[in-house]
Amino acid sequence: MGRLVVIEGLDGAGKRTLADALTAELTRLGRTVARRAFPRYGEDVHADLVRDALQGRLGDTVDSVYAMAVLYALDRRGAADSLRADLAAHDVVLLDRYVASNAAYCAARLHQDAHGEFVGWAYDLEIRRFGLPVPDLHLLLQVPVEVAAARAVHREAVEADRARDSYETDAGLQARCAKVYQQLAAEHWLADWHVVDGVTEVDFARLAARTLGSS
Numbered sequence: 001m002g003r004l005v006v007i008e009g010l011d012g013a014g015k016r017t018l019a020d021a022l023t024a025e026l027t028r029l030g031r032t033v034a035r036r037a038f039p040r041y042g043e044d045v046h047a048d049l050v051r052d053a054l055q056g057r058l059g060d061t062v063d064s065v066y067a068m069a070v071l072y073a074l075d076r077r078g079a080a081d082s083l084r085a086d087l088a089a090h091d092v093v094l095l096d097r098y099v100a101s102n103a104a105y106c107a108a109r110l111h112q113d114a115h116g117e118f119v120g121w122a123y124d125l126e127i128r129r130f131g132l133p134v135p136d137l138h139l140l141l142q143v144p145v146e147v148a149a150a151r152a153v154h155r156e157a158v159e160a161d162r163a164r165d166s167y168e169t170d171a172g173l174q175a176r177c178a179k180v181y182q183q184l185a186a187e188h189w190l191a192d193w194h195v196v197d198g199v200t201e202v203d204f205a206r207l208a209a210r211t212l213g214s215s
């Protein structure tokens with residue numbers, strides 16, 4: 001059974017870049033890696049509804065934090081079987097966002113923290129009721145809110161299909177979300193958490209060892 005490792009962090013933190021470099025290092029070490037990203041835009045109706053809502057295409061009809069959270073969670077539930085198959089066939093399954101994204105973003109939207117009602121509800125929905133696989137490790141890619149925002153603006157400028165959505169342009173939300181992530185990491189919510197400093201150079205040999213559970 002492979003290790004389920006989740007990269008979390010703010011929009012623009014650089015999660016995909018971290019996943020690429022970590023995958024390269026793990027592959028160099030002879031390990032097999034499967035990659036997935038949530039939401040699964042283009043693959044799942046729930047994720048597509050989320051995107052429509054984030055980009056304001058549904059008006060206010062899905063402007064409920066709980067409705068959005070359920071859509072994100074249903075998208076993951078739809079991927080659960082393939083996730084289990086990936087875990088059976090690879091040493092590491094590397095995810096770009098997972099259950100903790102729902103916990104952090106939706107708690108922040110509700111102006112709650114990690115001890116608020118929402119985080120417990122998200123756990124109950126996704127882990128207990130939907131039975132989604134529990135991660136072995138979270139890597140929290142931490143960068144200052146302003147740095148993440150600047151990277152998201154830059155990405156919007158260079159990637160035609162990557163316009164910032166309503167979460168990404170909300171600086172207050174991103175700041176609250178960063179705080180919830182910090183709390184989740186400090187408390188090792190759901191699994192072990194390791195904070196990766198996204199500003200200084202990352203030591204990928206050490207990070208790979210950590211990913212494999214050997215340090």
Ligand SMILES: Cc1cn([C@H]2C[C@H](O)[C@@H](COP(=O)(O)OP(=O)(O)O)O2)c(=O)[nH]c1=O
Nearest residue numbers: 011038039072097098101102105106167168
């Ligand atoms: C996966 C997930 C994402 N989100 C939020 C975080 C992001 O602001 C937003 C979109 O995710 P994001 O990773 O930015 O998708 P993409 O880069 O492909 O556009 O959704 C949740 O609130 N809950 C979740 O479960």
